Amino acid sequence: MSAQAIQPIEEILPTTRREGIQGWTGGSDRAFSTVAQLMLAFWAFVVIFPFVWMIVTSVKTDPEILSSPWKLPAAIQWDNFERAWTQARIGRFFLNTLLVLAGSLTGTLLVSAMAAYVLARFEFPGRQVLFYAFIAGLMFPVFLALVPLYFLVRDLHLLGTYQGLILVYIAYSLPFTIFFLTAFFKTLPNELGEAAILDGASQYQIFFQVMLPLAKPGLIAMGIFNFLGQWNQFLLPLVLMPDENRYLLSQGLYFLAVQQGYQNDYGALFAAMMITMIPTLIVYVLFQRRLESGLTAGALKG
Amino acid sequence: MHHHKYRLIIPFLLPAALLYGVFVVWPYAQAIYVSLTSWRGVSANRPFVGLDNYQRLWEDDRFLEALSRNGQLLIVLPLVTIAIALTFAALFTQGGQAIRGAAFYRIVFFFPQIIPAVIVGILWSYVYTPNIGLLNGILGGVGLDGLKRSWLTDPTTVLWAIVAVAIWSSVGFYMVIFIASMQSIPTSFYEAAVLDGATRWSSFKDITLPLIWESIRTSVIYLAIAALDFFILVIVVSGGSTTMGATRAEVAALYLYNQAFDKNRWGYASAIGVVLLLLTLLLSVIIMRATRRETYQF
Known part of the structure; x- marks a missing residue:
């Protein structure tokens, strides 16, 4: 993996590939493309339709929802969003999530960038071991650590605190982020750093004033990647954030859904899902290309 | 320096x-140390019991049943996901010949991957709901009322209904991986094959498949690990970790979660975790060895 990983895949490809091949033998081309188009259309339907249904359901009244999944709303119920935001406290959970992510994203990028810079550009004993120790974290599923993690966080008096969750988010984001940024820092030219040393800059100045700005594309890619990962995180808050006032979005949404069976406010539940989805939707629309290549970069070279 | x-x-x-x-x-x-104790979280002292927890696990029918569900997932999840993802990737990429609408389909298929698992889970729990749900609604709409059922409580369907959600949301991710590695195969290979009278299928089998084998291996391992880790979707789709649906689709990680956070049997839960970790490592090694092939440089 290298800096290329964050460029759109199309840009690194030779242009000759666009033309394509004609004249496969065997079977009629028309029959083949008809079957293929049907398959693709079917899968697109299976992917899109539940979301369309979710959007429509989020503006229906409860009696409408309960009468038939096909019935369109007589009037758009914006009210559902209001109840989701206030009564179901999705607004509160939204702000809690923003608060945690503000800390954890900044922390993840800063701590990873510092470690990755040193791992990529300095020789010292134990460098390889340390690098692989960080990468090993990619292998282990989070839930295996859940039980001891719960007690550790409790004993540090961090259970149910934003700080505790921020630190844990950073710790579990380190393996991939360090992996990615180390490769990135390796691609940066040496000359700039050397020139800065001749100008009398300290190592710290070189990192913060020369290297970090140069690593911006890598930092942005990891910012997007970790934003999605941490925004979607469910297990860690479920276990480490028992205080109902400090629930994060995905966790609050889960409890809302579980309670819904008793309280029957389906409209508000679907509206709450829409609210939770909107930030990821925006990020996807803005960064679709980078995201695809970033998310798969690790897997490709793994 | x-x-x-x-x-x-x-x-x-x-x-x-x-x-x-x-x-x-x-x-x-x-986790490894706690798994050797009978700790229940109340007191600070953790009575050391050696390998007792592991022995009890071996005789625990509920655990073995959960593990056998993971065994079924281990076959179905990688096989189905990779088959679908490969088909789409080949249609979009093979030989540089993209099918009409490829760009649009690609964006759509990848989309579920970025949606929070909780939303995917809740959305599908309502797709499967008997009376107001989308699936029974569609079946009724096309006159297949006989197929309608209570998908998430019926013991024969609940696990597979949830696995279908996992496949639905991850196909796009593996498709993009395969597209990226197929795009690095020179078009000239396919041109030569066409001159030799190769069909689409034989080009796929003899050129594409061997040349992207490394990506397929990696994907098999990812999905095998996912099959052992499987549980977030189970609790979200079935509406809670101890609901009837969840119990009927209980996989090992869910059993761990309930033993820990529902029953406070921390020692026992940790032993389940360690067993799963060992199985994960063992499985990765086995798959790496079993799928080893000569790699082709090009």
Whole structure:
């Protein structure tokens, strides 16, 4: 993996590939493309339709929802969003999530960038071991650590605190982020750093004033990647954030859904899902290309 | 570089090493120790019981049944996901010939991957709901009322209904991986094959498949690990970790979660975790060996 990983895949490809091949033998081309188009259309339907249904359901009244999944709303119920935001406290959970992510994203990028810079550009004993120790974290599923993690966080008096969750988010984001940024820092030219040393800059100045700005594309890619990962995180808050006032979005949404069976406010539940989805939707629309290549970069070279 | 470099190296590495050591390495190490105790979390003392928990696991029918569900997932999840993802990737990429609408389909198919698992789970739990749900609604709409059922409580369908959600949301991810590696195969290979009278299928089998084998291996391992880790979707789709649906689709990780956070049997739960970790490592090694092939340089 290298800096290329964050460029759109199309840009690194030779242009000759666009033309394509004609004249496969065997079977009629028309029959083949008809079957293929049907398959693709079917899968697109299976992917899109539940979301369309979710959007429509989020503006229906409860009696409408309960009468038939096909019935369109007589009037758009914006009210559902209001109840989701206030009564179901999705607004509160939204702000809690923003608060945690503000800390954890900044922390993840800063701590990873510092470690990755040193791992990529300095020789010292134990460098390889340390690098692989960080990468090993990619292998282990989070839930295996859940039980001891719960007690550790409790004993540090961090259970149910934003700080505790921020630190844990950073710790579990380190393996991939360090992996990615180390490769990135390796691609940066040496000359700039050397020139800065001749100008009398300290190592710290070189990192913060020369290297970090140069690593911006890598930092942005990891910012997007970790934003999605941490925004979607469910297990860690479920276990480490028992205080109902400090629930994060995905966790609050889960409890809302579980309670819904008793309280029957389906409209508000679907509206709450829409609210939770909107930030990821925006990020996807803005960064679709980078995201695809970033998310798969690790897997490709793994 | 020069002799003052440790003034930079140490403070720069320290935060990462500290956070990683305390919150990642230490809990995993602790899990192994806790699994040798009968700790129930109430008191600070953790009675050491040796391998007792592991022995009881071996005789615990509920655990073995959960594990056998993971065994079924282990076959179905990688096979189906990769088959669908490969088909789409080939249609969009093979030989540089993209099918009409490829760009649009690609964006759509990848989309579920970025949606929070909780939303995917809740959305599908309502797709499967008997009376107001989308699936029974569609079946009724096309006159297949006989197929309608209570998908999430029927013991024959609940696990597979949930697995279908996992496949639905991850196909796009693997498709993009396969597209990226198929795009690096030179078009000239296919041109030569066409001249030799190759069909689409034989080009796929003889050129594409061997040349992207490394990506397929990696994907098999990812999906095998996912099959062993499977549980977030189970609790979200079935509406809770102890609901009837969840019990009928109980996989090993869910059993762990309930033993820990519902029953407070921390020692026993940790033993399940350690067994799953060992199985994960063992499985990765087995798959790596079983799928080893000569790699082709091009």
